Amino acid sequence: MSLRWQVKEQVKHNKREDGHRGEYDETQVICPIEAARRQRRTEWNVNATGDWEHLIGVCMDSDRRPVNRRAVHSEVASVKSAFSLKFNSAIWISTTGVQFVVGWWYRKSAVFYLPAGWFGPIQWCFAFPFAPKGSVSVGMWQMACKRVIKIGERVVKDLCVNLEPTTEAETVKAKASRGIPVDECCVKIHSQVADKAQAVILTDDALQFIAAIHRTFESTRQSLLAARQDAQRKFDSGVALDFPPETANVRAEASWHCAPPAPGLEDRRVEITGPTDRKMVINALNSGAKTFMADFEDSSAPTFANMVNGQLNLHDAVRRQIDFESNGKAYKLSEKPATLIVRPRGWHLDEPRVSVDNSPVSGSLFDFGLYFYHNAKELVKRGSGPYFYLPKIEHYLEARLWNDVFLFSQSYIGIPHNTIRGTVLIETLPAGFQMEEILFELRNHSSGLNCGRWDYIFSFIKKRRADRTAILPDRKDVTMTVGFMDAYVRLLIQTCHKRKVAAMGGMSAQIPIKDDAKANEIAMEKVRADKLREVTAGHDGTWIAHPLINKIAMEVFNANMLGPNQYHIRREDVRVAAADLLNTKVPGEITTEGVKSNISTALAYTAAWVGGNGCIPLNYLMEDAATAEITRVQLWQWVHYQSRLETGEIITKELLDAWTDELAPGIKKLAPGVQDGDLKIAVDYLKGQIRQQWPSDFLTSDLMPYLAAKDGVDPKFTRAALTHKPTPDLIHSLSVTSYFPPRAGLPGELVAPRCVHSGDDGTTRSPFILPLFFSICDCAEKIGPTEGFEFDICEIKADSAGIVSFASTEKPEGTIRQI
């Protein structure tokens, strides 16, 4: 299918759609959804720089239909205006005209007489123009009646407006007063752990915006998440990852480009990243880096306090009201802070502490929505804008979803389209094959791509979980120069520069070693070498995890990148084929030290995360959700494929159990602050993971119920979420798609599953994580370590602590079946 043909078809399609509605009138007030749809349609024709215009022009010339359409339009328009003239005249004559005639006909008659002497000389006015003295004329009576009707109309209208709820709280009150259960119809907040920040951030109008984006985009999000599972099933069945055939034209067409850099994003040579606590935010903004990526994702454990306080800190930072003192040190924003960019959580994560219509909102939309709603206008006013990093995208349609969210949101608050900028992290293997498409989807909002190297490795292992040729050696051996990583970097730079947008580098995990100068020198030399590799490869900027690394990164980029970017380095020499992105030749072996290091890291990070800390220093490396997830899935991979250590010993679950038990007691020393209870959860989780048929998608999804429970998520919500539709007579099954501890449970043991429930009405409620615990009752012994089960439910109960238990049937053994 040629590009020209496809574009023609698209143009015809657009025209057909336009034909139903007539020409666009951009001056009309339009609703945000319609605005987003129109924008999408017109975007097909004209990109940010207008480079597609010539192409469309060619197609239109060879197709006379646009001209005919215009003729038809003008004919219709003239018939329409003639008809409206006649219609309006008839209406005028039968109302105002009749009034006038009646008034004139009876001009000398009195409607009634006023009591004599009551109104003095102004009596004359009431009789105007020809009615008898002392009476009220027809004309005056008409005027008085009209006035009274108008006033009455206004009073009734005002009354209705006042009755109409205007805020979420009023909506709730109004609905409650009409007997509609609040739980079923609105936004609910299920935790109060950050009440001070909540008062500023979770305002009624901000929540209405969250509800609006949730209601508009949640079903698409859920379908895209389901599509991820479908894609994984394909990969498991042996279908190789490849560049999508349906978008060959997007890749082949050279003329489209992304939006020009927005204010503050022209030069991004060094970007610092970090979680959103108040001190970090000030330190990062003052670090001297060009931009600061405030991270609600991999480096933040999404406790409600972290998420909402983080929003408050950013809100204050935008307004320069963030200065504070701690331990005798004053934290004050510098005159020229870094440009702020925000990374919301990925599409896979829910925000269980806030629900809309009884379903948890998306973590991405919650983080994006609150930051955008509170700050977008203020940022624009201050010469910057709402800028984002978009994580863990697995398909270009997920980028399209972000683009739609952006269009909707800009219309909603009334800022020009294309004010937002998003840099997409290419950090999943499927996205590595869709870089062009992702840029294309977001092109009017795009500020480039970034090599999210750690997540990319993590995804490489997961997506190829069924491929025994994709076994990787020790984590330290999977460097940026090994085949598949090198191919990904080169392709990313080539793609971005072809589309005139930033190709950002990534994070070297080394952080300063304060107590050992020599070791620090070696570590910092590794950082320098990594940054030099990036700038010479053609990257336009890089990431740092710690302010002390800014100087090194700046020096390297200043010396090697003289302008604000390197878009001119087109890397036309680069030819990356699918096989290069899948190349698994990685020199190295699986060593005892590597396995033990993975176990320690997985335990320490998991325990820290459950304790509310999403980024820790460990053995002088920065560990966050991306780096630590590699350790978990590698351990799974090695056990699953019975890989051998350098000693020749096979890696078995028993061996890893023994090493886990041996290493666990030392974790609290390695990662101070880790709590015993959280460490136990981490041990159970890891032991469970290595036994699963496939590794879980994300530890953050699996363990979220712990955070929600600690946040005191209202048990009523828990109950309501589970039973709000699928009451026992409606549900017939509930399948647990993953749970922990994922090993044979004990009777009465608590597990926290992800669940999908389906009703007799045929509806399947999409997978969501509930902040609840299931007691498996006495059927647990039948559950082994595997991926999922289906239970027949006969009863669901929740106690006052929010613990939900279900009984399956009288004979539980008979009702559990593996799916």
Ligand SMILES: CC(=O)SCCNC(=O)CCNC(=O)[C@H](O)C(C)(C)COP(=O)(O)OP(=O)(O)OC[C@H]1O[C@@H](n2cnc3c(N)ncnc32)[C@H](O)[C@@H]1OP(=O)(O)O
């Ligand atoms: C793969 C990816 O996803 S990368 C992106 C996500 N990861 C990140 O963003 C990592 C961010 N980095 C960090 O969180 C931290 O650097 C850690 C946890 C690794 C180490 O933090 P610490 O143990 O506090 O480091 P350290 O004690 O050396 O900090 C010294 C000072 O630098 C500050 N600091 C350290 N890292 C950062 C940072 N990234 N941003 C801002 N300030 C920072 C500390 O707040 C501290 O400030 P203070 O002197 O005023 O008290």
Ligand SMILES: O=CC(=O)O
């Ligand atoms: O998110 C960044 C990465 O390297 O992963």
